Amino acid sequence: MRIGSELSRKDGRLKVTGSATYTADTQVPGLHYAVFATSAVASATIEALDTSGAERAPGVVYVMTHHNAPRLRPPAPGFGSMTFLPLQSDQIRYEGQPIALIVADSLERAMHAASLVRPSYAVRPAQMSMLERFGPDADAAVFDTLETVTQGYDEPDTRTGDPDAALGSAPVSLSRRYTMGFRHHNPMEPSATIASWDGDRLTLYDTTQHVWGVRSVVAEALGLAADDVRVVSLFLGGGFGCKGFVWPHEILTALAAREARRPVKLVLTRSQMYAACGYQSATVHDVALGASRDGRLVAVAHDVVYANAVPEAFPEYAAAGTRTVYACPAIATRHRVVKLNTIQPTAMRAPNEGMGNFALESAMDELAYELGMDPLELRLRNYAERDPTTGKPYSSKKLREAYHLGAERFGWSRRAPHPRAVRDGNDLVGYGMATALMTTYRFPSAARVRMRADGSVVVESGTQEIGTGVRTIMPQIAADRLGIDPQHVEIVLGDTTLPEAGGTFGSSSTMGVGSAVADAATKLRLAILRTAIADKASPLYEARLEDLEVHPDGAVTPRGSPTRRDAYAAVVARSGREAIEAEGSWAPGGDVLGTGDYAMYTFGAVFVDVRVEADFGITRVARCVGAYSAGRIINPKTARSQMTGGMIWGIGQALLEQSETDAELGRFVSKNLAGYLVPANADVGALEAYFVDEVDPHASPLGAKGIGELGATGVAAAIANAVYHATGVRVRDLPIRPELLLG
Amino acid sequence: MSAGSDYTGGGNLSPALLTTTSVTPDRRDEGVALSRHDFLAGAASWNARPPAGAGGMGGAGSRPPGTSFHRAEALGPEPARITLTVNGRRHDVIADPRATLLDTLRERIGLTGTKKGCDRGECGACTVHVNGRRILACMTLAVMHTADEITTIEGIAPDGQLHPVQAAFIEHDAFQCGYCTSGQIMSALALLDEIRRGEPSAATDDVTAPAVMLSEPEIRERMSGNLCRCSCYPQIVAAVRQAGDAVAEPSGAG
Ligand code: FES
């Protein structure tokens, strides 16, 4: 039950009994309730704000508006928070922006008081149109008038070779526009913050994917030392990116608790979540491919337009995957932004590649039909052995094996070559496939591992449990390095009093935190064994370190001498210390992409079988098979759940999800789970996820890479390609709506 | 222009409207073990919630969930002392007449295992049992349940021994973050009872047949009122199926 074993979740019992403590479950004595009143307009100056009704309402102890809120230091421009903070001026920049914060002694009273706030605005026209400007007929020259976001961790534009010339002379070429709508993360747990002050020291219980980010941004905004802020996040009810950045409500709740002189809890409503913690921008992709008649790519060009909030700068590298996925001598990618009146967009599972992959993999499918070639064969023919943009070797890549494994498990060879060839009753049947791909992001992390005198082991790291299985795989990793059964190992996490770890985003925790835990556990093993051989009371006194062997129950013997026996627990007990502990850490070196001499990605091949109901155009994914090349898998059971979960995200992206906007009013209009459709149980067919055997020695000392976002790539394109195969209708705009498939 | 808070309707449609005119009523309403009439009635009471003191809130009395709120001696606007029976224990609480059962369980009684995902009947995270039937605790007021037996996730394994449904959820990895899990499990338990009682669903081929099989389409359909954004649906179906078989066997049913 160590690395590679199918250990059931160690926090399973807590989660199935309702005893896992999520942020809003935290019991704090004297807790008061904060509720926002928010702006119904998107761009305005507040001319008057009547809060008298709210102030007089029963139970209200504090009302904060831009008139009385103490001034905050806005976060510096950059990645991870917003420079614009509500309740600091009379300016409204997005619909849903808080205009008042009510604190009352009960939730019902706070909600009621918030409803009594009466603003009046001088309204300006809001900018909310995005896709409308880039319809199929839009002038390509619009692109050149747009801005570039240069603050980021990657290049907005890249160019190798001469794609324009190569496209001009290519025997076969195509140029297509693909679009995707706005999407919202919609974790089942709405964002929540509880702020509790003890003098000048602040404790924040917070729904965050990065307790350290919250600590530094909140401390900065309130003018506190980082050490005076403690951030706690024990269990997260999902995040998918929307809890990765630090948002205004987290800062404002801390401020309100200080001003109200009481502990305060704020839980965003589902509706408020659509304008409080980011979204995934709608994107427009212009993809051009040039190829020889035998299907070798000679040119790839991918231009992306995405949105940013008016004052902010968030980089979304939707064409990043296009830079590496296929061998080609001429590749160009560009990213431009349109400024909108919204909260800042942010990363959403899967960012970057998760969006651009749909466009490129759809275009590859179109090219395959143009060439009369099997879509899988076209991918294999353009298999990249080195990164085509940088020329670097891949740190590891077993995509070819993944293509073959996936194709075999799926039964791809049964595919009819022509579209609209197979029917099953009233269903049109189609097969589609796509390549999955995700950049590897890694963040420095630290951990401590302690062995107590009763033999129990505690891993401590300031990481977060968001559902990915950190509470399970970190004990597994520690147990593996210590040589014991993981049932003896627990983890304490989600607290800035613990060793600092990276954020739970970018599919990075297994590499960053996992490697730090492995390092600490390896050092702990050594420390305990050294203590034993130096201890006259130990049967192992003066044994050779290299000879020692640890057994799953924690017994230690020299190899081949089972009777000369000591035990981890006994060594700690004799040491007179409560516990023996060791600290470990790991950093990738370099910048966030810090991949040095290697190009570092995870890969996969996704195959789907769709059924399109002929009369109503309703698409169902009957089956989805994914085969992945993603480094060493620590726990196949939890890993498979991540991959199939990602597939369902792909189903949502392809068929259901879109935040509708009203360009006139400047707002998202479908701000609830009835208007914004996420997949439900009955939407999902058979899903299968497989991993090829792989160890990536460069990605992390564990040989592991990240998987959380990879599973959400490739699927939407495979579905769109299968829909074409089923119906002969090429849909280039997500989500695929039934009406697009009729007639 | 009023503030666009959720509670005024300022810039938002009313919760009841959005819920009952949901664009996918077939799947959102399914699995809620109330009749559609009861469901609408419950939603209407939610809609009628603010302002405080409007009256019309139900007093005590024996009734199935979601009904009879019209017959009332007015409660409020001041919070009132009520008694709720939860997991077999009586709790005296001060409840605002506007307080939902969900908020009362969580904020007053301290039973936080029941979760709030949407507060408007769209996600199933708040599923509890009232008199043995599943309901959405966000869609009903606490004061309507003073005569009812309420069961929450905390009440299904009182002696520390996991219920077979809970054990199957762990075995099949039927959750990731775990936030929807209480609601999923409460729905799964109710679903097994509904099947046992032979109650058909939209996935039932022959709604006049006396018995309903615990098939995968039935489970998918009846679990579709419980959203899981971590997207553990196939594992949930497998867990419910296994638990259903385990629960059915000892009693010799079928
Ligand atoms: S919280 Fe009750 S259904 Fe979502």
Ligand code: FES
């Ligand atoms: S387990 Fe996370 S929402 Fe279901």
